[in-house]
Amino acid sequence: MATATTSTSTAYFTTDAGFRTMGSAIGTAITSVNLIKTSDTGQINWTTVLHPTTQSTVSGYEVYRFNDYLQSTSPVYIKIEYGCGSYAVGYMGLWITVGTGTDGAGNLTGNISQRVAIASSAIDTNTRTSYFSGDVNRLCFVLWPQNPANMSSQWLVFGIERSHNASGVDTGTAAHIFWSSATSPFGSCQYLLLGTTTNFITPYVSQGWYCSIPPSGGGSLSPNLYSYPIKSYNMYETLPIFNFVHFAGTDFATGSTFSITGYDSVSRTYYVPGMVNTNAGYFAFTGAPLTTALLMRYE
């Protein structure tokens, strides 16, 4: 397990150098938390790539893969495309696709997820820290949080991990894919089955993370604070993910680190990157729910 941080100007580039600095920092952080960059041809060259000058333009891609014991039987490949998002020229955008194979030239094969677009719709002039956590079998990151003025307009959130059994152990069944940004402020998720095409069901994309939080009261019950697990959905509700959990917005302070014990009785370290959502899941049917925020796994 590993963590990494980057410090770059927030989601905004106007020059080739700025784009290269921002994008290469993401790639470097991903490999530093134990994912493997594949040898696919055609991947972005951070010394020569030019910055995109129009909206919704991709300048290049990288392909990463898990490196765990399940990779040989249930492979997971992650393609990240870097460019300018859909909101304004110079605003960063990522397109992320997950597949079970690659053709060696940057094209994913096998079971393939939706091509996820995450993009900032706001920027600020400060240098902001981005947070990464990963291992050979998972990845999560939150880019450019901690700007209270823009919060979910600026952040880019992504996480991928394997499905788990009732003991919390990875299984080769599927990959949980979670994302959120200005393009999907309530969050979206996808449960990508990793099996053969004969048992593959077109992955359903949930508009909203699958999490229920009480509309009042929060999770502070002395002597503990309780957070709320997030699940995927594909035919049925899955067991919870470990990359992210939600919590009542008043229970944890931005920048704090906590140990949270999951349903499998394993304690994991989480960080509060500074996001506050007012509606981050399928838990509101009447009025505004409790203000909620996000904890990312950080170990």
Place this chain on the structure above:
Amino acid sequence: MSAFSISINSDCSTDANFRAWITVITNIMATAWVQTSDTGQINLLTVTHPLSIGNVQGYQIWRMNDSLQSTTPCYLKLEYGASTSSSATYPGIWVSVGTGTDGAGNLTGSNGIRIGLSSSAGNTGGTIKGSIDINRVCMYVFYGNVNTQMLICVERTHNTSGSDTSTGIMCFLNSYVSNTTSFSCIPSVVTTSQAAWNFAMPASLTSNAWGTNIYTFPIRTWGQGETSPSNQLFVHYPSDITALNLIPITTWEGTTRTFLPVGSPYAALGYGTTVAQQAFAIRYE
């Protein structure tokens, strides 16, 4: 464990009718739970029917009879009276859960939550359906009319294998007046009741039938965070399952149990959905 379906009339207009429906509930509870020796409990031979809306005429205290009762006791207090709705001839039941009793009908170790269930109509053709065991009860009282029926569902929390744990008690309720309520009773922890159940249901679907299977949605409450799912209730899309057709439901720990879909779609059973209509199934074995 056993399922039941018994005729019961939603009526408090006479002493006899008031005693009749309480007697049915009493007889069901007595098949698996133990009525405590608390003083002051309702006397079904002498109790009179309520004359004003919201009147409570008496109570019973029941306790589970399982192996955890000695270390993590669960007491259920049922108070019987008249609906808080439009007429004293309609029944009302108040539900409380605690971890002890003072011997005089007052729960101890309780979180102080007392939920009233009320009918808003009379019903002479209803039934009480559900199932009971020494460690749980799930009964749909005055079933057959959305204005009369009341759901009382009490069970222990469960571990990831589906076995009962001593963490706490989960209580799920529903009636015309209180709509959907859930709460948990966790020893030494202050919890609050919630005005809806805790489940998540994709808003963009109207059915969850995939291949040869139909998938339902587990229901939880909140206590120390999110509790384990109920083993007695599941939500489903109304069009997926025909009411009153018994169905087996296999949960994530691999156990298959028999459930009775009760129909009567609701618009807002839970916090976790914006789906227009939901229905639920009760354990029936």
